[in-house]
Amino acid sequence: MADKRMTGTDVVGRLRSGMTLGIGGWGSRRKPMALVREILRSDLTDLTVVSYGGPDVGLLCAAGKVRKVVFGFVSLDSIALDPHFRAARQAGAVEVAEYDEGMLQWGLYAAAVKLPFLPTRAGLGSDVVTYNPHLRTVSDPYDGEELLAMPALHLDAAIVHMNRADLHGNAQFLGPDPYFDDLYCLAAEQAFVSCERIVPTAELTRTAHPATLKINRMMVTGVVEAPGGAHFTSCVPDYERDEDFQRAYVTAAADPGTWQEFADRYLTGPDAQWPAVRQEIPA
Amino acid sequence: MTSTVTKTATRAEVCAVACADAFRGNGEVLASAFGTIPAIGVRLARHTFEPDLMISDGEAQLLRGTWPVGAPAVGEVEAWVPFRTIFDLVWHGKRHVMMIPSQVDGFGNANISAIGDYHRPKVQLLGVRGAPGNSVSHPTSYWVPKHSVRVFVSKVDMVAGVGNDRAVGAARRYHDLRRVVTNLAVLDYADDGSLRLASVHPGVTVDEVLAATGFPLTVEGDVPTSRLPTDDELQLIREVLDPDSLRDREVPS
Numbered sequence: 001m002a003d004k005r006m007t008g009t010d011v012v013g014r015l016r017s018g019m020t021l022g023i024g025g026w027g028s029r030r031k032p033m034a035l036v037r038e039i040l041r042s043d044l045t046d047l048t049v050v051s052y053g054g055p056d057v058g059l060l061c062a063a064g065k066v067r068k069v070v071f072g073f074v075s076l077d078s079i080a081l082d083p084h085f086r087a088a089r090q091a092g093a094v095e096v097a098e099y100d101e102g103m104l105q106w107g108l109y110a111a112a113v114k115l116p117f118l119p120t121r122a123g124l125g126s127d128v129v130t131y132n133p134h135l136r137t138v139s140d141p142y143d144g145e146e147l148l149a150m151p152a153l154h155l156d157a158a159i160v161h162m163n164r165a166d167l168h169g170n171a172q173f174l175g176p177d178p179y180f181d182d183l184y185c186l187a188a189e190q191a192f193v194s195c196e197r198i199v200p201t202a203e204l205t206r207t208a209h210p211a212t213l214k215i216n217r218m219m220v221t222g223v224v225e226a227p228g229g230a231h232f233t234s235c236v237p238d239y240e241r242d243e244d245f246q247r248a249y250v251t252a253a254a255d256p257g258t259w260q261e262f263a264d265r266y267l268t269g270p271d272a273q274w275p276a277v278r279q280e281i282p283a
Numbered sequence: 284m285t286s287t288v289t290k291t292a293t294r295a296e297v298c299a300v301a302c303a304d305a306f307r308g309n310g311e312v313l314a315s316a317f318g319t320i321p322a323i324g325v326r327l328a329r330h331t332f333e334p335d336l337m338i339s340d341g342e343a344q345l346l347r348g349t350w351p352v353g354a355p356a357v358g359e360v361e362a363w364v365p366f367r368t369i370f371d372l373v374w375h376g377k378r379h380v381m382m383i384p385s386q387v388d389g390f391g392n393a394n395i396s397a398i399g400d401y402h403r404p405k406v407q408l409l410g411v412r413g414a415p416g417n418s419v420s421h422p423t424s425y426w427v428p429k430h431s432v433r434v435f436v437s438k439v440d441m442v443a444g445v446g447n448d449r450a451v452g453a454a455r456r457y458h459d460l461r462r463v464v465t466n467l468a469v470l471d472y473a474d475d476g477s478l479r480l481a482s483v484h485p486g487v488t489v490d491e492v493l494a495a496t497g498f499p500l501t502v503e504g505d506v507p508t509s510r511l512p513t514d515d516e517l518q519l520i521r522e523v524l525d526p527d528s529l530r531d532r533e534v535p536s
Contacts, residue, residue, distance in 0.1 A: 092402060124454035178367070
């Protein structure tokens with residue numbers, strides 16, 4: 001069986017500028033932050049990012065990596081708005097495709113199951129259709145009702161962060177919500193899973209229910225062991241969101257000078273060092 | 284509960300029971316409330332007159348019980364509802380949501396996405412989130428903590444939640460706008476789909492509400508005064524649901 005372990009650098013080496021990249025997690029929860037930082041340090045650019053957005057979107061926008069954001073919201077949960085996404089939008093610096101969050105799921109699901117579209121009511125009557133003029137409706141062949149045809153959201157690559165995985169790509173969420181990470185993997189040509197710990201396969205279900213294995217190896221291209229890899233977003237039960245560091249991120253974003261200091265220190269400087277998880281939850 | 288003194292309700296407390304009343308008669312549905320006072324409202328409703336409501340812990344579980352706002356949810360887990368299941372429930376329709384719009388127009392179109400030119404907004408907000416799907420799938424209400432002409436506008440900049448005039452065809456079938464509760468008044472919808480003044484809170488005049496609304500609000504006959512909380516409801520709010528008075532930060536007295 002294939003050993004799919006790789007490094008974050010390996011992952012970035014398989015990405016190309018101009019790609020459509022799906023990023024798992026939700027808001028400021030279980031985001032693949034270590035892989036996002038790898039992208040920040042790379043020369044990748046012109047990305048289309050599909051995300052239930054949080055600081056992943058903010059950081060990539062701040063670094064000028066993004067051409068287009070496909071989203072339903074961008075939020076840091078305990079802080080309502082991401083400052084960089086907000087700035088990028090208000091400067092007109094990024095294109096957007098803004099969908100109802102259920103439409104986003106439908107688009108990923110359609111791509112996952114190789115359908116061109118899935119019908120929905122969500123979006124009808126709203127300005128989602130006004131500002132996404134490519135959207136079409138479809139007539140129910142049985143009843144004649146005219147529904148919105150949410151097109152498949154095909155991803156060139158997906159990155160997600162999970163609590164555990166084995167070296168073959170079977171991956172596990174241990175927190176309260178799997179989010180849509182398995183759909184991101186299925187919708188993508190290549191799917192990369194970072195995780196807190198790579199463990200032997202048998203270890204995955206020693207104490208956890210098999211239903212926690214939403215992502216399996218046939219859906220995964222590579223596995224990266226990245227302890228603290230979701231920090232400062234939450235990765236329960238391994239750690240909670242680092243609210244102090246999230247506040248520092250938002251504060252630094254208020255001014256180009258303080259943001260440059262933040263970026264040098266934590267992201268892209270020669271000695272950049274992302275802080276360790278501080279609120280580890282005891283096992 | 285016993286009460287020995289006659290209590291005077293604050294505006295925030297009037298708003299809380301007005302929010303609770305929006306869920307009266309809803310039965311066994313998911314009651315989703317954004318904001319402090321709506322959260323007090325749905326918990327009050329469930330604790331008293333609407334016991335079958337189902338309420339999230341804010342993460343991925345539905346809990347029984349009654350817990351204060353601003354504190355971790357405590358109660359018996361009765362369901363696992365990750366976002367994927369929530370989305371199913373939204374489209375299934377057994378849900379009543381109360382959202383906080385940044386703009387609302389005279390037919391209940393609501394904006395939570397962006398203010399100004401959509402392609403280069405003056406202010407980027409959250410994004411449409413689930414508002415388009417919510418508003419065409421299940422009962423939807425709104426909470427406006429600061430009723431003003433900035434919020435109640437003649438035309439919203441981006442329609443996220445669908446109003447009565449735009450809900451046609453398949454968007455009409457399950458479209459069901461209920462109420463807009465504000466710090467000044469309760470609004471509902473007239474037969475023509477326009478926002479109508481249902482009641483003014485004690486101490487507020489009809490003219491004050493009209494002056495704080497940026498479009499002609501429908502007014503039919505004498506406008507009643509919003510009800511006061513009962514003494515038992517006041518005690519529940521003050522001692523159980525919001526002992527730290529977070530409600531006063533949302534609607535100052």
